[in-house]
Amino acid sequence: MADFPSLSRRSFLRQSFAFSAVAALRPGTLLAQGGFVAPNPASQHMFMIGDWGTDKYIDQQRAVASSMARWGQNNRSAPGAMFLLGDNWYGHMHDGVNDARWKTQFEDMYPANLFPGPAYAVLGNHDYEKRTFDKAQIQIDYPRQKKTRWTMPDRHYTFKYPEKDPIVTFICLDSNLPGTKEFDFTLSSYVMSHRDADAQDQWFAAELAKPRTTPFVAVIAHHPLFTNGIHRDNRTLIQRWDGLLRQHKVDLYITGHDHDLQHIEFDGHPTSFVISGGGGAELVNWSIPPEKRGPFGDRVIGFTHLEMAKDALVVRHVGAQANQLHAFRKTPDGKMAIL
Numbered sequence: 001m002a003d004f005p006s007l008s009r010r011s012f013l014r015q016s017f018a019f020s021a022v023a024a025l026r027p028g029t030l031l032a033q034g035g036f037v038a039p040n041p042a043s044q045h046m047f048m049i050g051d052w053g054t055d056k057y058i059d060q061q062r063a064v065a066s067s068m069a070r071w072g073q074n075n076r077s078a079p080g081a082m083f084l085l086g087d088n089w090y091g092h093m094h095d096g097v098n099d100a101r102w103k104t105q106f107e108d109m110y111p112a113n114l115f116p117g118p119a120y121a122v123l124g125n126h127d128y129e130k131r132t133f134d135k136a137q138i139q140i141d142y143p144r145q146k147k148t149r150w151t152m153p154d155r156h157y158t159f160k161y162p163e164k165d166p167i168v169t170f171i172c173l174d175s176n177l178p179g180t181k182e183f184d185f186t187l188s189s190y191v192m193s194h195r196d197a198d199a200q201d202q203w204f205a206a207e208l209a210k211p212r213t214t215p216f217v218a219v220i221a222h223h224p225l226f227t228n229g230i231h232r233d234n235r236t237l238i239q240r241w242d243g244l245l246r247q248h249k250v251d252l253y254i255t256g257h258d259h260d261l262q263h264i265e266f267d268g269h270p271t272s273f274v275i276s277g278g279g280g281a282e283l284v285n286w287s288i289p290p291e292k293r294g295p296f297g298d299r300v301i302g303f304t305h306l307e308m309a310k311d312a313l314v315v316r317h318v319g320a321q322a323n324q325l326h327a328f329r330k331t332p333d334g335k336m337a338i339l
């Protein structure tokens with residue numbers, strides 16, 4: 001595998017502490033906690049959750065949903081859209097597109113009066129399990145059969161947000177590539193063929209090669225390229241996609257998969273890597289202490305708030321008590337600053 005050094009110690013320390021009015025460290029967690037910068041209600045707002053469709057930890061899912069509602073109200077930053085970062089449905093969906101879980105764990109869990117916009121979804125490994133139904137296909141079929149905020153036109157797709165005077169081009173990918181499975185998922189119903197994976201890569205490269213029409217480009221998928229969590233860095237994804245992220249100066253690569261909240265930077269790499277896998281499922285351990293490769297990681301449930309304006313993106317990780325854990329700003333010149 002190519003060598004991807006993390007931030008130099010000097011950069012790491014500078015990012016972790018110099019931007020912070022208060023820096024608090026606790027074992028196993030790097031909490032680069034600075035002065036709170038309130039979201040600007042006049043910006044565009046999107047809330048993101050990964051690994052949320054649990055069949056075992058509904059109380060945790062509910063706690064995060066409640067935190068999202070409170071955070072939006074407290075900060076007058078109601079989201080215009082949500083992002084569902086994969087592992088949307090753990091366990092069974094016995095009745096396919098008509099399963100009761102669509103209502104209890106999506107439509108009612110994130111009520112339309114608080115989250116009125118589209119909920120863009122990408123597929124995770126658990127979405128590929130074949131139970132009674134092919135859980136990946138029903139996620140494409142569900143919005144074709146009923147009026148809903150659920151939005152997944154295909155396994156990969158792109159859109160600009162907001163529609164009028166857009167700020168971010170989102171490229172949404174299916175990261176369930178051949179060779180990406182760390183475990184033997186005997187329940188998998190669909191394994192992407194090499195031909196499909198190559199076709200997606202061609203499409204991805206072509207989308208990136210189009211002239212930019214927005215100040216920012218974000219790539220959304222389920223599997224991280226780099227993670228300090230149990231799933232570890234993904235050699236297949238690094239080989240396929242890291243060169244494209246670098247070449248086209250992608251601003252953000254946002255995923256779930258590890259059940260925690262992370263932010264990873266590398267010296268000289270234009271892309272900020274964000275993991276938001278705290279939507280409800282059980283928490284998991286670190287494989288690399290986040291103190292060693294950061295600037296941030298916390299083993300908590302929670303969500304990620306993406307604030308969008310033409311002159312800056314602000315990414316905030318928020319815990320289950322509507323409490324900000326970490327925030328950084330990205331400007332169109334590619335600079336990143338921890339808030």
Ligand SMILES: [Fe+2]
Binds near residue numbers: 087124126256257
């Ligand atoms: Fe996953």
